[in-house]
Each structure stands twice: as structure tokens, then as C-alpha cells.
Amino acid sequence: MGRPPCCDKTGVKKGPWTPEEDIILVSYIQEHGPGNWRAVPTNTGLLRCSKSCRLRWTNYLRPGIKRGNFTDQEEKLIIHLQALLGNRWAAIASYLPERTDNDIKNYWNTHLKKKLKKLQNGDTDESLSSGNSSYQSISKGQWERRLQTDIHMAKRALCEALSLEKPCDSFLDLKPFNGCQSLTAQTPTPSTSTCTYASSTENISKLLQGWMRNSSNSSNNDTSSSEGSASGTTTVKNSNCNNCSTLEPLSGIQSSPEGSDDSGSAQQMPLSLLETWLLDETVEQGDDEGLLDLSLDDNTAGLF
DNA sequence: AAAGCGCCCAACCGCCAGCCT
DNA sequence: GAGGCTGGCGGTTGGGCGCTT
Numbered sequence: 001m002g003r004p005p006c007c008d009k010t011g012v013k014k015g016p017w018t019p020e021e022d023i024i025l026v027s028y029i030q031e032h033g034p035g036n037w038r039a040v041p042t043n044t045g046l047l048r049c050s051k052s053c054r055l056r057w058t059n060y061l062r063p064g065i066k067r068g069n070f071t072d073q074e075e076k077l078i079i080h081l082q083a084l085l086g087n088r089w090a091a092i093a094s095y096l097p098e099r100t101d102n103d104i105k106n107y108w109n110t111h112l113k114k115k116l117k118k119l120q121n122g123d124t125d126e127s128l129s130s131g132n133s134s135y136q137s138i139s140k141g142q143w144e145r146r147l148q149t150d151i152h153m154a155k156r157a158l159c160e161a162l163s164l165e166k167p168c169d170s171f172l173d174l175k176p177f178n179g180c181q182s183l184t185a186q187t188p189t190p191s192t193s194t195c196t197y198a199s200s201t202e203n204i205s206k207l208l209q210g211w212m213r214n215s216s217n218s219s220n221n222d223t224s225s226s227e228g229s230a231s232g233t234t235t236v237k238n239s240n241c242n243n244c245s246t247l248e249p250l251s252g253i254q255s256s257p258e259g260s261d262d263s264g265s266a267q268q269m270p271l272s273l274l275e276t277w278l279l280d281e282t283v284e285q286g287d288d289e290g291l292l293d294l295s296l297d298d299n300t301a302g303l304f
Numbered sequence: 305a306a307a308g309c310g311c312c313c314a315a316c317c318g319c320c321a322g323c324c325t
Numbered sequence: 326g327a328g329g330c331t332g333g334c335g336g337t338t339g340g341g342c343g344c345t346t
Contacts, residue, residue, distance in 0.1 A: 014315080014316075015314095015315075015316095015340095016314070016315075016340090017314085017315090035332095037331080037332070038330085038331070038332095049316095050331080050332090051316090051317095051331090051332080051333095052315075052316080054331095054332070054333085055314090055315070055316085056314090056315085058333090059314075059315085060314075087335065087336085088334085088335085089334080089335065090333075090334060090335085101333095101334075101335085102313080102314075102315090102335095103313085105335075105336085106312075106313055106314085107313095109312095109313095109336095109337095110311070110312060110313080111312095
């Protein structure tokens with residue numbers, strides 16, 4: 001009957017991931033591809049719940065994740081999409097392939113919610129002035145048309161931003177992980193896939209660099225690598241990797257033979273969605289047909 | 305210098321739809 | 326078909342950090 005439990009509740013480690021754990025997880029996924037999370041703790045020896053492994057991968061280690069400040073375009077897009085979709089962060093994240101739903105959710109809760117609150121209280125905010133406040137005095141029909149226009153503009157901006165990305169040859173030359181190409185090949189996506197993996201490689205390289213530095217500096221000082229680590233995260237965020245090419249490749253990492261399912265479902269689907277969106281030439285300003293098939297959330301539409 | 309406060313964000317929790325046995 | 330697990334999702338939490346007093 002059914003399946004065995006995904007993991008033992010006992011002996012499962014919680015809390016921040018250490019760089020060592022990250023490396024183990026990344027190595028495993030490099031070899032086997034993402035998916036079958038239940039097998040990950042068993043096969044890697046990680047004392048983590050399968051759920052925790054999946055979350056760590058999708059929210060932090062997955063290729064193509066962009067970290068740091070949100071651009072104005074991204075911000076506006078999030079606001080528009082939140083108005084349309086409500087708090088469906090995964091759906092919203094599908095239009096921002098470089099951002100995780102968790103990041104968007106956090107950004108909304110910590111920044112945008114406050115901004116909108118201010119707006120509702122009558123304050124002005126120049127970054128949103130072309131967004132919400134301008135909707136306040138117009139009819140719903142006008143608002144929808146304006147919204148389509150803004151989404152179209154955001155689409156253009158995003159398209160331009162993506163087209164500006166150049167092939168990351170320097171990272172390809174690095175080959176920090178054997179078989180990294182095959183992982184990207186799993187994803188039948190736009191040309192950005194190479195870059196997205198490279199950017200992740202950069203993240204992981206930084207992480208590795210920090211970890212190697214820590215472990216060489218203080219091989220007997222575990223607290224610096226595991227405690228200081230809430231650090232796994234801190235290492236990546238704070239270290240400046242000016243010369244990643246000095247990194248040694250990880251040994252024992254094989255290419256993924258048959259790219260399993262995907263590199264995190266959140267990666268494949270969003271890109272195809274985005275691609276559809278970007279390539280949809282029928283979406284023109286003022287053309288209400290064929291746009292996002294989304295109805296207004298009454299609550300959020302009321303904001304405008 | 306240090307205590308207090310607020311912000312940020314990684315990670316956990318609980319729920320649910322879909323899938324597997 | 327039923328029971329139960331998996332994977333995905335949104336909400337929430339709490340530790341770390343920086344700023345202010």
C-alpha cells in the first residue's frame with residue numbers, strides 16, 4: 001500500500017545548510033539530476049528531509065537564480081502580476097525565471113506591501129507612480145488597458161534585458177563541474193540556459209571558494225564552516241569571487257546521462273512560459289485578445 | 305560601547321492535488 | 326478503488342545583521 005515515508009522524522013537535521021551539505025547536494029544533482037527527492041537523503045547521506053533538499057535546490061542552488069536587488073521593471077511586473085494573480089507566487093515567479101517564488105514572496109512581504117500601503121494612505125512613491133497611483137482615478141476598462149500597456153512595456157524591457165546577455169564563455173571554459181553541459185542540455189530552453197547555469201556555477205564557485213578557504217584555514221575549526229555558515233548562505237552572499245578560474249573542479253561528478261525530468265520544474269516551465277509570452281507577437285498595445293488569460297482578483301483590483 | 309529595535313531572508317510548517325502501490 | 330506518499334505551494338517563523346539611540 002502506498003509508498004514508504006519520504007524520510008524518518010527522527011535524526012533529521014534542521015536549520016541552515018552548511019557549505020558541505022550544499023556541495024554534497026549539488027554533486028548529487030549534477031550526477032542524477034533533480035527529482036526523486038526521496039532518494040536524495042538516502043543516497044547522499046545527508047541528514048536532511050527530502051523536502052528540505054528540494055527546497056534548498058529550488059530556492060538557492062538551482063541554476064539561473066538571480067540574487068540581489070530587484071530592478072524597477074521586476075518590481076512593477078511583480079506588482080502587476082500580484083494584482084492579477086493574487087498571492088500565487090509560483091505563478092508570478094514563472095514570469096520572472098531568474099527569481100524564485102520564495103524571493104518574490106519575501107520581496108513582496110518586506111518591500112512592496114509597505115509601498116502599496118503607503119500609496120493607499122495617499123503617499124506617493126516615484127518608483128510606483130507609473131504603476132498603482134495612476135490607476136486610481138480611471139475606470140476599470142481604462143485600467144485594464146493601461147495594465148496591458150504596462151505589461152507590454154515590462155515584456156519589452158525583459159526581452160531586451162535577456163537579449164543583452166552574452167554567452168558566458170569564460171564560465172564554460174572553467175568547467176568547474178564535469179558534465180555541466182549535459183545538465184543545461186536537459187532544458188530545451190532559450191539561449192539563456194547556458195548563462196543561467198553559468199550564473200549558478202558562479203554561485204557555487206563562490207560557495208566552494210569560501211568553503212575551501214574555511215576548511216584550509218581551519219580544518220580543525222568546525223564552527224567556522226558549519227556554524228558560521230548559516231554561512232552556507234553568508235559565504236555566497238558576502239564573498240567576492242574575482243577569479244573563479246582558480247577553482248579546482250569537483251572530482252567524481254559525472255554528467256547526467258539522461259537529464260532526468262528537469263532542472264527543477266520551476267526552471268523549465270517558467271522559461272517556456274516566458275518565451276511564449278515574449279514571442280507572442282499578437283500581444284500588442286491595445287489588443288485585449290490573447291493576452292494573459294487572467295481575471296482580476298477582486299481584492300487586489302480594489303487597490304487601484 | 306552596548307542595548308534596543310526593525311529589517312531581511314533562509315528555512316520550516318502545514319495543506320493539498322496528484323500519483324503510486 | 327482505497328490508502329498513503331510525494332512534490333509543490335503559500336504562510337509563517339526566527340536568527341542574523343545593521344542601524345539608531
